[in-house]
Amino acid sequence: MIAKALDDVVDLRALDWLRVAVGPITILSLWPFVADARDGRIYRDTFYEPYVSWYPEVPRALYIGLLCVGVLAALAMTFGVRPRAASVVAFVVVAYNQLLSTTHFHNNRTYLLIVLGVLAVAPRREGPAWPLHLLRIEAATVYGASGLSKLLDADWFGGRVTWGRVVKVQEQVPDWLVGTLTSRDLHTVLAKVIVLTELFIAVGLLVRRTRVAAVVVAVTFHLAIAVTADVQVFSILGICALVIWFEPGELEARWRRSPRARTSRC
Amino acid sequence: MTRVVLRRVVVGGVLALQALLIVRGFWADRPEGAWRMFPEASDWRADIVRIDADGSRVPIDDAEWARHVQGRGLTYPSVRHHADAGVDNQLALFRAALDWYAEHDGAVGRVEATVTYWRNLRAPETVVYRSAGK
Numbered sequence: 001m002i003a004k005a006l007d008d009v010v011d012l013r014a015l016d017w018l019r020v021a022v023g024p025i026t027i028l029s030l031w032p033f034v035a036d037a038r039d040g041r042i043y044r045d046t047f048y049e050p051y052v053s054w055y056p057e058v059p060r061a062l063y064i065g066l067l068c069v070g071v072l073a074a075l076a077m078t079f080g081v082r083p084r085a086a087s088v089v090a091f092v093v094v095a096y097n098q099l100l101s102t103t104h105f106h107n108n109r110t111y112l113l114i115v116l117g118v119l120a121v122a123p124r125r126e127g128p129a130w131p132l133h134l135l136r137i138e139a140a141t142v143y144g145a146s147g148l149s150k151l152l153d154a155d156w157f158g159g160r161v162t163w164g165r166v167v168k169v170q171e172q173v174p175d176w177l178v179g180t181l182t183s184r185d186l187h188t189v190l191a192k193v194i195v196l197t198e199l200f201i202a203v204g205l206l207v208r209r210t211r212v213a214a215v216v217v218a219v220t221f222h223l224a225i226a227v228t229a230d231v232q233v234f235s236i237l238g239i240c241a242l243v244i245w246f247e248p249g250e251l252e253a254r255w256r257r258s259p260r261a262r263t264s265r266c
Numbered sequence: 267m268t269r270v271v272l273r274r275v276v277v278g279g280v281l282a283l284q285a286l287l288i289v290r291g292f293w294a295d296r297p298e299g300a301w302r303m304f305p306e307a308s309d310w311r312a313d314i315v316r317i318d319a320d321g322s323r324v325p326i327d328d329a330e331w332a333r334h335v336q337g338r339g340l341t342y343p344s345v346r347h348h349a350d351a352g353v354d355n356q357l358a359l360f361r362a363a364l365d366w367y368a369e370h371d372g373a374v375g376r377v378e379a380t381v382t383y384w385r386n387l388r389a390p391e392t393v394v395y396r397s398a399g400k
Contacts, residue, residue, distance in 0.1 A: 006277060007270055047335040047366040049359075102359065103338050105298050121276075130273050134280060145288045145301035152292075153305070155386045164307025164387040168348065229304070 006130040013248040015122045015132060019087060021240040022115055023078030025233050026090050029112050030070050033097060037064045048101035055099060066093050077119070084124060091116035107142075108234035114138050115241060132244060139241055140202045143218070147198030150191070157195060159187030197221055205245055215242050295358035296351075306352040310383040312343040312360065314367075317396075318375045326367075326377070334370050335363045343379070353383050361395050368397035 036042060042063055050057075058066070070093030076086035094113055098104050115135065122131035150156040166173070166181050173181055180186065197217060204214025219239055226235035284299065291300020314326040328342045335341065339350035340363050349356035360381065368377040377397040382390045 003274060006273060046333075046337070047340070047363045049362045049366070102296065102298075102362070105296075107301060107303060110299055128273065130277055134277050137281065138284065141284060141288070142301050145291070146303045148288075149291065149300070149302045149305065155306070160386050161304065161307045165304070167387065168307065168309070 006128065006133060008129045009126060010129040010132065011125070011247065011249050012122055012127050012129075012132060013125055014244050014246055015119060015135070016083070016124055017243050017248075018115070018240060019077050019083055019119050020080075021078075021243070022112070022119065022237070023074040023076075023090075025112060025237050025240065026074035026077070026094060026116065027071050028233050028236075029094065029109055030067055030074070030097070034067050034071065037067060043101055043104070048103050050101060051099060057100070066096065069093060070097070084120070084122075087116060087119040091120040106232060108232045108237060111142060111241075112233060112237055115237065135241075135244055136205070139244065140205050142238075143198045143205075144202030147195050147202060150195045150198070157191055159184065159189070159191040162191050162194065163187035211245050215245055218242055295354040297355070302351070306349060306386055308349040308353040308356075308383060308385045309346050309387070310349045310353060310356055310360075310381060311346040312379045312381040314343060314364075314377060314379045316368075316371075316373060316375055316377050318373070323378075330371075331367065334367050346382075346384075349383065353385050357381065357383070357393075357395075364395055364397045 033043070042060060044057070057063075070090055073086040073089035073093065075081075077083050077090060091113070094109070094116055098109055098113055118131045118135040118138075150161075153161075155161050163182065163184055166187070170178050170182055198221075201214050201218045201221065204210040204217070207214075219242065222235040222238045225231055287297075287299035288301070291297030291302050294300070314331060315323040316326055317323055328344050331343060332341050338359055339347065339356055340360060343360070350359070360379070364377055364379055368375075371377075379395045380392060381395060382392050384390050
């Protein structure tokens with residue numbers, strides 16, 4: 001049954017919508033490397049650590065050229081210029097750059113790489129469902145694995161980690177709020193809320209009946225993270241990727257049935 | 267038919283790899299692909315010295331260190347600061363950076379670091395790392 005679900009031909013326009021949004025996110029992700037290159041620096045001018053010794057490293061000018069090609073490909077994805085081929089190019093450039101050094105690793109870049117990989121193989125508009133299902137499983141896994149790791153970590157689930165993070169920045173917190181925000185009791189509860197939120201998003205997205213609620217919680221969760229931590233493109237990518245949980249045909253049918261649509265037809 | 271089989275192999279392969287990375291994340295110093303976000307509230311700092319061929323110990327300050335090592339929380343080792351993605355991840359990167367520094371600073375000998383870390387703000391612990399010789 002699962003195998004059949006992978007082969008069913010489905011509407012893939014949600015991935016096309018995601019492709020438009022992922023273009024600027026790819027540029028944002030590549031930009032620190034481009035900015036360094038503009039200042040005359042590339043990754044190997046200071047400490048870097050290849051994952052494997054045999055990984056090919058290209059001459060300096062070619063590396064900078066690759067970054068530029070990646071940016072152009074990302075623009076092409078957004079503006080619909082050969083978007084699928086552009087997705088392949090953007091994926092190759094981002095993957096090559098990410099695998100150059102362990103210092104390039106970030107969870108947000110890995111998530112972007114997975115999204116680009118799926119967009120690179122997904123047909124436009126209609127095709128077999130497997131890229132959509134694969135990305136949905138990966139997207140749910142991001143929340144699920146994160147929540148599970150915190151659930152199994154006594155320091156995290158007990159509130160010590162969130163408490164410690166607030167204690168370290170308490171100078172930036174208004175005096176009247178410090179006592180409350182550094183209370184261990186608050187973090188004992190807050191940590192459990194965070195863990196359960198992540199796990200709810202993971203499971204809620206996979207279950208059709210709770211999907212809309214999970215999307216709303218996920219958006220709120222990402223906005224909260226964006227405000228309280230530096231996570232590069234993770235929040236914006238996380239929010240944009242939620243589009244894959246909607247079925248364009250269903251949305252259109254609902255729109256046609258809605259009073260606003262009837263009014264606009266008049 | 268070949269296409270259908272290929273699809274299933276790709277999907278199965280990706281999911282198996284993902285499961286492996288998540289399981290690996292529970293013990294690996296650097297849990298790439300395990301989606302461990304904000305894992306700790308730990309801090310660390312380090313005092314670094316070069317041990318010359320004659321055994322003399324010359325301190326390396328942050329400015330000198332930063333000529334060769336930057337980013338990922340490694341730029342100012344003498345200052346107590348947040349451990350990037352947890353102490354184990356940060357110190358694994360730091361050990362690799364120590365080897366890199368010893369190899370690229372143009373001097374002969376080893377580099378030694380006395381590292382103090384506070385795992386989730388508990389009492390400090392100290393470890394000493396020494397680079398590979400040159």
